[in-house]
Amino acid sequence: xxxxxxxxxxxxxxxxxxxxxxxxxxxxxxxxxxxxxxxxxxxxxxxxxxxxxxxxxxxxxxxxxxxxxxxxxxxxxxxxxxxxxxxxxxxxxxxxxxxxxxxxxxxxxxxxxxxxxxxxxxxxxxxxxxxxxxxxxxxxxxxxxxxxxxxxxxxxxxxxxxxxxxxxxxxxxxxxxxxxxxxxxxxxxxxxxxxxxxxxxxxxxxxxxxxxxxxxxxxxxxxxxxxxxxxxxxxxxxxxxxxxxxxxxxxxxxxxxxxxxxxxxxxxxxxxxxxxxxxxxxxxxxxxxxxxxxxxxxxxxxxxxxxxxxxxxxxxxxxxxxxxxxxxxxxxxxxxxxxxxxxxxxxxxxxxxxxxxxxxxxxxxxxxxxxxxxxxxxxxxx
Amino acid sequence: xxxxxxxxxxxxxxxxxxxxxxxxxxxxxxxxxxxxxxxxxxxxxxxxxxxxxxxxxxxxxxxxxxxxxxxxxxxxxxxxxxxxxxxxxxxxxxxxxxxxxxxxxxxxxxxxxxxxxxxxxxxxxxxxxxxxxxxxxxxxxxxxxxxxxxxxxxxxxxxxxxxxxxxxxxxxxxxxxxxxxxxxxxxxxxxxxxxxxxxxxxxxxxxxxxxxxxxxxxxxxxxxxxxxxxxxxxxxxxxxxxxxxxxxxxxxxxxxxxxxxxxxxxxxxxxxxxxxxxxxxxxxxxxxxxxxxxxxxxxxxxxxxxxxxxxxxxxxxxxxxxxxxxxxxxxxxxxxxxxxxxxxxxxxxxxxxxxxxxxxxxxxxxxxxxxxxxxxxxxxxxxxxxxxxxxxxxxxxxxxxxxxxxxxxxxxxxxxxxxxxxxxxxxxxxxxxxxxxxxxxxxxxxxxxxxxxxxxxxxxxxxxxxxxxxxxxxxxxxxxxxxxxxxxxxxxxxxxxxxxxxxxxxxxxxxxxxxxxxxxxx
Numbered sequence: 001x002x003x004x005x006x007x008x009x010x011x012x013x014x015x016x017x018x019x020x021x022x023x024x025x026x027x028x029x030x031x032x033x034x035x036x037x038x039x040x041x042x043x044x045x046x047x048x049x050x051x052x053x054x055x056x057x058x059x060x061x062x063x064x065x066x067x068x069x070x071x072x073x074x075x076x077x078x079x080x081x082x083x084x085x086x087x088x089x090x091x092x093x094x095x096x097x098x099x100x101x102x103x104x105x106x107x108x109x110x111x112x113x114x115x116x117x118x119x120x121x122x123x124x125x126x127x128x129x130x131x132x133x134x135x136x137x138x139x140x141x142x143x144x145x146x147x148x149x150x151x152x153x154x155x156x157x158x159x160x161x162x163x164x165x166x167x168x169x170x171x172x173x174x175x176x177x178x179x180x181x182x183x184x185x186x187x188x189x190x191x192x193x194x195x196x197x198x199x200x201x202x203x204x205x206x207x208x209x210x211x212x213x214x215x216x217x218x219x220x221x222x223x224x225x226x227x228x229x230x231x232x233x234x235x236x237x238x239x240x241x242x243x244x245x246x247x248x249x250x251x252x253x254x255x256x257x258x259x260x261x262x263x264x265x266x267x268x269x270x271x272x273x274x275x276x277x278x279x280x281x282x283x284x285x286x287x288x289x290x291x292x293x294x295x296x297x298x299x300x301x302x303x304x305x306x307x308x309x310x311x312x313x314x315x316x317x318x319x320x321x322x323x324x325x326x327x328x329x330x331x332x333x334x335x336x337x338x339x340x341x342x343x344x345x346x347x348x349x350x351x352x353x354x355x356x357x358x359x360x361x362x363x364x365x366x367x368x369x370x371x372x373x374x375x376x377x378x379x380x381x382x
Numbered sequence: 383x384x385x386x387x388x389x390x391x392x393x394x395x396x397x398x399x400x401x402x403x404x405x406x407x408x409x410x411x412x413x414x415x416x417x418x419x420x421x422x423x424x425x426x427x428x429x430x431x432x433x434x435x436x437x438x439x440x441x442x443x444x445x446x447x448x449x450x451x452x453x454x455x456x457x458x459x460x461x462x463x464x465x466x467x468x469x470x471x472x473x474x475x476x477x478x479x480x481x482x483x484x485x486x487x488x489x490x491x492x493x494x495x496x497x498x499x500x501x502x503x504x505x506x507x508x509x510x511x512x513x514x515x516x517x518x519x520x521x522x523x524x525x526x527x528x529x530x531x532x533x534x535x536x537x538x539x540x541x542x543x544x545x546x547x548x549x550x551x552x553x554x555x556x557x558x559x560x561x562x563x564x565x566x567x568x569x570x571x572x573x574x575x576x577x578x579x580x581x582x583x584x585x586x587x588x589x590x591x592x593x594x595x596x597x598x599x600x601x602x603x604x605x606x607x608x609x610x611x612x613x614x615x616x617x618x619x620x621x622x623x624x625x626x627x628x629x630x631x632x633x634x635x636x637x638x639x640x641x642x643x644x645x646x647x648x649x650x651x652x653x654x655x656x657x658x659x660x661x662x663x664x665x666x667x668x669x670x671x672x673x674x675x676x677x678x679x680x681x682x683x684x685x686x687x688x689x690x691x692x693x694x695x696x697x698x699x700x701x702x703x704x705x706x707x708x709x710x711x712x713x714x715x716x717x718x719x720x721x722x723x724x725x726x727x728x729x730x731x732x733x734x735x736x737x738x739x740x741x742x743x744x745x746x747x748x749x750x751x752x753x754x755x756x757x758x759x760x761x762x763x764x765x766x767x768x769x770x771x772x773x774x775x776x777x778x779x780x781x782x783x784x785x786x787x788x789x790x791x792x793x794x795x796x797x798x799x800x801x802x803x804x805x806x807x808x809x810x811x812x813x814x815x816x817x818x819x820x821x822x823x824x825x826x827x828x829x830x831x832x833x834x835x836x837x838x839x840x841x842x843x844x845x846x847x848x849x850x851x852x853x854x855x856x857x858x859x860x861x862x863x864x865x866x867x868x869x870x871x872x873x874x875x876x877x878x879x880x881x882x883x884x885x886x887x888x889x890x891x892x893x894x895x896x897x898x899x900x901x902x903x904x
Contacts, residue, residue, distance in 0.1 A: 158467075359489075362493055
């Protein structure tokens, strides 16, 4: 069967869509996580906490689907990436999973009983359910940049030779903290859009300011470590961009500094890191000037820039192997079949616009700030 | 060699987390549509009692829904975490329905569920009803795509093995979607969910009537449950998924195992009502049979025989022998991708590769397997017969009881005899039954698929990740603790909601209004 798009193009599109889904996740569920991580620190009384929770109460559930769809899209379009990363980072994934299980129940169960101890327990559940995934995702991205210790057998079965603690190195911790500060900034920005003006927002802006500065500093340090540290991989042989998805047929070598190659080859890519820095700076300005639009626009741009920087620097690598370079997974050797990529693209083209439309509609219906006064009159609120 | 301890623990963890997840899903599936029915009555009549009814069952729905969502995350993660070779091997086909589920169904369900709870005052009644409907639609579409994925594991149509990528790849996507096994499973499973929700609404309403509380609320809820439950319980049994049992060797084996039918039955086959199957002597003791019935159900005819376990094992043995040939050809292709002779040979036996892989349980290289090992592997294709036999009888028995329960409820509600005490007690006692039937049905479907992860394609033991026993025990213990605590909290909150009753919110508001009003009176 002749398909409308060739295999190489489809692989590129799906690499881009992977980025779109991850960025969609960071932009939507990202502020939920930021708000959850801020909750115990910006809101002290029950009314304050309820006001904060209700800024995301009605929409976090839909936002979380970006993450679920992102996971399922990796499964469908990049099955080997899904298989190697989820099983390799087994205990880290389990940690994220446990935290993410705590989150939905904390939202729902907190308001079901009036006792202070009960509510404080679920508040910390929300904190853990937001902070832990934010940290571990960043650490995971750091490990992807460094390469993961896995090898593939001739049956393409993957064996992982690392441990949970091995995931935490100075570089990956910087990535983890960058991820936390990026999302905390985004959460603080969301509160300034949707929260009630007052002491809570004052505290949120103070922490948001710290998070913006931390984002700038950590992104710079992380970038320097990528450029000058012992990191990077390069394809050495000829690449058949439309070849069968079999990683063992690509020759790869470790090449320190190679993650900077793309910026020489395609200078336009510099836009991504620039956006990462500029966004955080604008976010910082938004915190100072108490401008919700600047804060949220800046934090969003920063997240887009930072995530794109990782993807573009590594292209065409998706998950390199640190112990057996030959096993590295790239855009050209780890995708689904031509037909599956094509069908899934049609599905995305048909359904994603609907998703965006009705999500926008729901946000419009629920538009308006969450206030402490409203808590008294609306029995539906958390 | 595969570490069988890791495989067994991975299976244990998957079974525990899936059975747990499936405690919440059926209620979500059914209650979402019951909310649509209740709210429709509200929108049509504009009587406030129906708004109260919708909101009360909505509260129960919400408490249950979050745990379904939370534990559903585990299911999606687990394929990659614990079954990574499976994910690589069939991700090209299996990943697609999961991704479509997210985009088409779960986005809809999760985006609108917030508006359903928080939009009562922000939307006009008919708009809110539409939002509730979209939640129900999303929930049920979600089940459709999950069962398309699961149906493919039971009957892997529309795909072929690609020796260059060492995995299964899609050849006909329409065949995957319109897989008859998946379609039958979908109708059967969602109907079971509807029954589950109807039993819960019926049981809690009966509890209120027994206590003499909230009578107007309870009678109306009960009437909705009786009608909805009767239709659904008929649909579960009539549209049971037995129609798919004639399709593949594994499906035939599943039917033979759940019937504990060791020898092929001449047409028309009889149905074993009860008996005691024994694995040791491969016989069923003290069986009572009803003539004709099985033949009618399984083959939809009176002239076709139903194959027994022994003859299906003989079929498996032949396929294993051809599978060894396929394995040999594949190894030669791996050594030299340009070996056209090996590729030609592989084409002739490719459908039996999975059977060859069964031997990996006994020997590293299937080509070195002894005839005894081949025989052993052939018997390994028989799922656990007593488990199948009893799971089926529990499931089907409860299914028939449910028709009786809702038939009676429907008659009583029609005659306006809502207060029939013996029936109310029965309705409360029946609350756990749908869960027993549903979990038994899940065991039947998934134990019956063994030894395969994907029927005839990939044995379960090869699908597991290369993890360690220690890693698995860590996660199993943590899952058990976390899930245990959440189950206690959930049941506690549902009981609390029932105790507070449907008018708690209204009473609280009135109490507040009367205290505020007091000084004026004085």
